Amino acid sequence: MTQKYDAIAMTAAGGWVENENREVLWIYRLDHWDLPKGKLETGENIEDCALREVEEECGLSGLILGEKLTKTVHKYHQNGVLFEKTTHWFRMRVKGVPALTPQTEEGIEWVRWVSEAAWKSALPSSYDTIQEVATAAIQGKGV
Numbered sequence: 001m002t003q004k005y006d007a008i009a010m011t012a013a014g015g016w017v018e019n020e021n022r023e024v025l026w027i028y029r030l031d032h033w034d035l036p037k038g039k040l041e042t043g044e045n046i047e048d049c050a051l052r053e054v055e056e057e058c059g060l061s062g063l064i065l066g067e068k069l070t071k072t073v074h075k076y077h078q079n080g081v082l083f084e085k086t087t088h089w090f091r092m093r094v095k096g097v098p099a100l101t102p103q104t105e106e107g108i109e110w111v112r113w114v115s116e117a118a119w120k121s122a123l124p125s126s127y128d129t130i131q132e133v134a135t136a137a138i139q140g141k142g143v
Contacts, residue, residue, distance in 0.1 A: 007075055007084035011040040013050035015092040016069060016137045017060070023113035024137075025058060025100070026122075030107060033119070033126040035133060037087050038106075050090045058111045059101025066091035070136040072129035089133045 014037025017025035027034050038053035040046060051063050069089045076083055102108040114122075123131055 007082040010083050010085045011046070012037050012085055012087040013040060013046050013053060013090065014038065014087055014133075015050050015054040015063070015090050016133055017054060017058075017063065017092040017094060019094050019097045019113055021097055021113070023097070023115055024119055025054075025060070025111065026114045026119055027057060027102065027111045028109045033122045033130070035089075035130055036111075037089075046088045047090065050088065051092070054092060057103045057106060057108055059103070060094065060098060062094055062098065063092045064094065066093065070133060072132050074127070074129050087129065089136070091137060 014035055015025075016035060019025070025036065027036055036054045036057040038049070038057065040049045041052075044052070047065055051065060054063060055061060067090070069091050071086060071088050073084065073086050076085070097113060100111040100113070102111045119134070123134055126134075
């Protein structure tokens, strides 16, 4: 007998953040290169969520919100529960090259400004959805 379980839907938002040197903000969490993102809070709009999550996870302020790049969907299990997370991704930028601080309580080991050559070489060791975001950012086509 096969049982079918519905996934619990979750909405999140995150950012592809560039500094004045055209470096991109990357985080490292759970043995993967990743981008900052997080869950939508009750009463919050998706743009505010994206800004808040990047600020919280990277210790960053002064973000300038740009266009929506893409939307990704992935499923994962946590504590025996199946989740389906839809994440809305936005291009963001900052003035200068601000200092960064990882939100270690979220399992973020480091957060860095990374050159295009460096993040492109590390992209294969990232999640498929993060590769989709990078492709959208490179192509410069927002949704």
